[in-house]
Amino acid sequence: MTRITVGPFNRVEGDLEVRLDVESGVVVRAEVTAPLYRGFEQILEGRPPLDALVLAPRICGICSVSQSIATAAALRSAIGVDAAPNGLLATNIAHAAENAADHLTHFYLFFMPDFAREAYAGHAWHAAAAERFAATRGSAAREALPARARLLEVMGIVAGKWPHSLAFQPGGTTRAIDLGERVRLMSIVTGFRAFLERVVFADTLENVLAIADAAALDDWRDGRAGDFAHFLALADSLALGELGKGPGLLMSYGAYHGPDSPLFPRGLFGARSAVEPLPLAQITEDVSHAWMHDGSTDPAHSTTVPHPDKPDAYSWCKAPRLSGRPVEVGALARQVVAGQPLLTDLVVARGSNVRNRVIGRLLETARIALAMEQWVRAIRLTDPFCHDARGFPDGAFVGLVEAARGSLGHWVALRGGRIERYQIIAPTTWNFSPRDSFDIGGPLEQALVGTDVGDAGPRAVAIQHIVRSFDPCMVCTAH
């Protein structure tokens, strides 16, 4: 058996170290390390509650709005106020823009460039993949980056700027939109749809979302242009549907909240291939292999105190568990929990894997592009965007949202008008968690086991595909 170390691991938003035990060219055990700890939970302790709106979003520059609205949701429940309906719509529009931009960034800048690697030079498709997707040189970025920048102009109207805005408050959003601005928002959203239909899908979003099952996807793909079909061809050539199987449980806290129900519901997709209610009280954090001191396993009561020399620990990341089990989160999980027909069919047949995670992200992008059009239309221009919200009681409060990469929770305890404790479980905390005290590995650790790395060792591209298929955000992971 040989042990190989992979790192620095780039195009993962932050840094990552993966250690693999390999026997006869096959991974038999994986350890995943988050190499960065900044201590946001410690930094937030003792602060006035609203300061969290300034500090917590700065955990992450790629999902800053998600962090903002998790804070705002927790503080909103503390104050006991409803957000203004327009504020919820404006939040959804900005959040969707961030999430769609993240999905595009992941697809074009983080994930696809690996197909341009020299290791694939022997494949007939390599020249076309390299021309299109090679890191910093491919033709795709020339279209995707301006489309991303244009989409993020939503932030200039709704949120002032991105990343790191203070527009998302417990009572709503800080900037009322007038008619001219609504038209500008619609222009951006319409332009984004046009980019998706021309460049990504080579079809209308409605047609893409009407693909009902795996067989229909194969029919749709044949002979089609666009980068999604390009990916599907590469995925089939490399059997990416067989690579990087997740642990089986898929979770979503529910996303894009309106006055009534969220656009994508909350739930758990389990072993019986059905969506079940999510037992939120069963969320725990295990620190047996994290460089952290023991404490409560309940995020509502735990603290984060580093223990850098702890024996047997190998990551700054804690190990979140749901009813004691590791759980995979992300766009695929969110869409399967939401009952999206194609993704449900794909997951029932083959589980979560590299191919399905990427398909999940792109189909979700199509869905939220359509939802953005609805939200922009639904703004009532003469109604308020923000309710007055002040006065913090003592108590424990939770803000649960879905970031692009999956379920994000902020657990906040307030006392005497100050933050007593603040605990954050980010999406990649779930996906890239270390082992727990039962020696059960996190989702990525499980997904890597069984991977054939052959003679390539740490250079095996399969490892790159599996890791990046989760769209990890390592800066969020240990925060």
Next chain:
Amino acid sequence: MNGAEGITNVLWLQGASCGGCTMSILESGSTGWFDELRQFGINLMWHPSVSEATGEEVVSVLEAVRDGKVRLDVLLLEGSVARGPNNTGRFNFLAGTNRSIYHWILELAPLADYVVAIGSCAAYGGVPAAGSNPTDAVGLQFEGGDLGGALGGGFRSRLGLPVINVAGCAPHPGWMMETLLALTSRELAAADLDGFGRPKFIADHLAHHGCSRNEFYEFKASAETMSQRGCLMEHLGCKATQAVGDCNQRSWNGGGSCTKGGYACVACTSPGFEAAENFLETAKLAGIPVGLPTDMPKAWFVALAALSKSATPRRVRANATSDHVVVPPGRGGGKRAS
């Protein structure tokens, strides 16, 4: 800097970072950031978010620089330098190298013609240095507003410049690109930096300049709660009259800025901005904001504020506490021919 091959070798590393500065700079360039870099002869030797090279390929890039085999023209660091625990830097190690970013930076910085801190974290410590500063996070050459930091106050890069601080959280993409391009053309000298190492073309302005709420400021017609249109200085914590940056003379994300977005400037370009409390509430003494413009006698400010408040037009006063325009300009004034 257009050395022998006319190519500028640029290395971008991330320390204790959120990655937001990279997310910002990816908005740069009409056909994307990569095209823009190429057009100016910039060779991005490695960037953690966008380069193909990974694992041992990256380590060879860093070792080639360290061993003097490859020229390093500009070293950029995004994120604070986490020196803890106990100066080991283990809170932030570079994966696969068993070595901290802190120690990599100590080794690489003296080899670069220019060293640039991207964002307020790399410049001054930033948000990771807030509160108890659990990781002993500092900037490259500052700890908050004090000289020092990871490299020390006396550090000079190979061309004799201190660390160039592109402050901001996150900085405007233009601030980062203009600084980099000014270095590429060797147009930025030590004299072009202010006392906190910030390029003067950014730092000679105040975030207040060009604020779309200027009429409300003039009349001290103030917003009282979030989302109202009035000036944010009197009640809602705005520090734009004290914070450097041409924030309101530029367009953020196609037309925004913090104050246009309806919330206070938190002075993210200032060393130690993260140490403040109650960011969205103006600290006052005897009813007068503590943080007045720094170069104006307080008595004059108070007198002028009282005078302008008494002269505030009804339109401005009404709009200041509304989230929509409730009294448009021009009523009772110049009549429009119809």
